[in-house]
Amino acid sequence: MKSLVCSWRHSRLLWLVTLWLGVIFLAGFFHMNVNITSSYRVWRFSTKHLRPSYPQTNVMFLKTHKTASSTVMNILFRFAEKHNLTLALPAGQNHDLGYPHRFMAQFVEGFKTMGQSYNIMCNHMRFNLPEVRKVMPNTTTYFSIMRNPISLMESSYAYYSFFTPAFRRSKDVNEFLASPWTYYNMSEYRNNVHARNNMWYDFGYDNNAMDTEDYVQHVLVEIEQAFQLMLLTDYFDESMVLLKETLGWELDDVVYFKLNSRSQDTIKSMTPESKEKVKEWCSLDWKLYQHFNRTFWRRIQEIIGLEKLDQEVNLLRMRQKELMELCLLDPMPIDKTKIKNKKLKPFQSGRANILGYNLKEDMANETLRTCLRLITPELQYMSYLYARQFPEKNGKSTAFSLWRR
Numbered sequence: 153m154k155s156l157v158c159s160w161r162h163s164r165l166l167w168l169v170t171l172w173l174g175v176i177f178l179a180g181f182f183h184m185n186v187n188i189t190s191s192y193r194v195w196r197f198s199t200k201h202l203r204p205s206y207p208q209t210n211v212m213f214l215k216t217h218k219t220a221s222s223t224v225m226n227i228l229f230r231f232a233e234k235h236n237l238t239l240a241l242p243a244g245q246n247h248d249l250g251y252p253h254r255f256m257a258q259f260v261e262g263f264k265t266m267g268q269s270y271n272i273m274c275n276h277m278r279f280n281l282p283e284v285r286k287v288m289p290n291t292t293t294y295f296s297i298m299r300n301p302i303s304l305m306e307s308s309y310a311y312y313s314f315f316t317p318a319f320r321r322s323k324d325v326n327e328f329l330a331s332p333w334t335y336y337n338m339s340e341y342r343n344n345v346h347a348r349n350n351m352w353y354d355f356g357y358d359n360n361a362m363d364t365e366d367y368v369q370h371v372l373v374e375i376e377q378a379f380q381l382m383l384l385t386d387y388f389d390e391s392m393v394l395l396k397e398t399l400g401w402e403l404d405d406v407v408y409f410k411l412n413s414r415s416q417d418t419i420k421s422m423t424p425e426s427k428e429k430v431k432e433w434c435s436l437d438w439k440l441y442q443h444f445n446r447t448f449w450r451r452i453q454e455i456i457g458l459e460k461l462d463q464e465v466n467l468l469r470m471r472q473k474e475l476m477e478l479c480l481l482d483p484m485p486i487d488k489t490k491i492k493n494k495k496l497k498p499f500q501s502g503r504a505n506i507l508g509y510n511l512k513e514d515m516a517n518e519t520l521r522t523c524l525r526l527i528t529p530e531l532q533y534m535s536y537l538y539a540r541q542f543p544e545k546n547g548k549s550t551a552f553s554l555w556r557r
């Protein structure tokens with residue numbers, strides 16, 4: 153009897169131990185599963201950093217203001233033409249996607265009938281992810297560009313000197329920055345977006361918000377989740393190499409001529425005090441820029457490393473030089489008054505004297521097309537592409553028959 157009880161106790165103990173081991177095993181399994189899932193996420197994320205095996209054609213570029221974004225836009229327009237892609241262009245006579253209002257899907261020409269069948273979106277907008285997602289396919293790569301807020305402020309001041317009330321009231325950028333609250337009125341909110349934390353605003357956030365650690369952290373995380381790549385104006389050529397690698401594009405796809413640049417006499421030198429003041433006055437942009445400057449260089453290390461980056465940048469510059477020699481009459485961008493073909497004059501604004509180009513004469517047809525695409529200012533290029541994509545609609549007011557000769 154004792155042995156029976158004993159063996160019964162034994163088997164109960166055995167059963168309990170088995171159950172216990174089972175529980176530990178299952179817990180371990182689930183724990184491992186969680187780890188597998190999270191490392192899978194990390195793995196999946198990091199494969200995004202590898203060069204895709206075929207060129208990505210679904211691309212959303214948030215065109216921030218005064219950040220070399222028109223040069224990037226020209227690259228995207230040329231790529232769209234080369235691959236016969238569909239652009240998400242501003243509806244009707246508009247030249248941007250509803251800026252300074254938050255983007256809405258209906259700001260895109262043809263959205264109601266075309267739904268998510270666009271490939272490239274790159275006009276100015278105030279970013280609004282849920283609405284952008286209604287227009288762009290799920291496979292879209294999102295990227296944008298940021299500039300050091302100090303030089304950005306100087307550029308914005310010149311370009312928006314008449315448009316932005318805070319700038320209009322001050323004599324120059326140094327006077328404005330010496331006492332910004334004297335000129336900046338919160339009630340003129342939307343007209344003043346270029347005067348304070350303009351990048352923060354373009355990404356869809358409140359450019360007058362309180363700069364607190366939690367808030368900034370929250371926004372940085374949101375932007376990182378929405379955008380796969382952040383470029384830097386201040387390292388434009390390095391950015392082009394990174395863009396080409398991220399999208400699986402060719403070198404020629406990202407070769408460019410600098411667009412929307414200013415004459416030297418409209419560039420104001422900023423005092424050391426003004427430069428320091430920008431970091432405080434635009435502290436949200438300053439933090440944004442610092443953060444994405446760090447992620448930019450980390451990404452360079454991950455994808456190509458500094459040595460290969462140098463080689464690629466050299467190749468890009470050599471090809472750029474080659475094309476400049478092939479296409480351009482003058483070795484540098486020229487004053488607007490010297491542009492022979494008035495249809496190629498870039499849009500002028502404020503105190504900025506925006507430069508342009510003259511093409512060499514007597515080029516063969518195909519070369520002429522290549523060169524024209526490289527120097528065509530954004531409004532003219534957009535009008536041309538709009539007319540091509542929507543031949544049944546009235547063209548945009550700046551429509552030129554550049555390619556019909």
Ligand SMILES: Nc1ncnc2c1ncn2[C@@H]1O[C@H](COP(=O)(O)OS(=O)(=O)O)[C@@H](OP(=O)(O)O)[C@H]1O
Nearest residue numbers: 217218219220221222223307388410411412413414
């Ligand atoms: N490749 C390259 N590298 C560095 N900087 C460049 C490049 N292309 C354009 N730019 C400079 O970008 C400024 C114009 O920016 P945007 O085209 O974004 O302006 S706009 O918002 O579309 O009006 C304008 O800056 P400022 O000259 O300081 O005003 C351009 O000179």
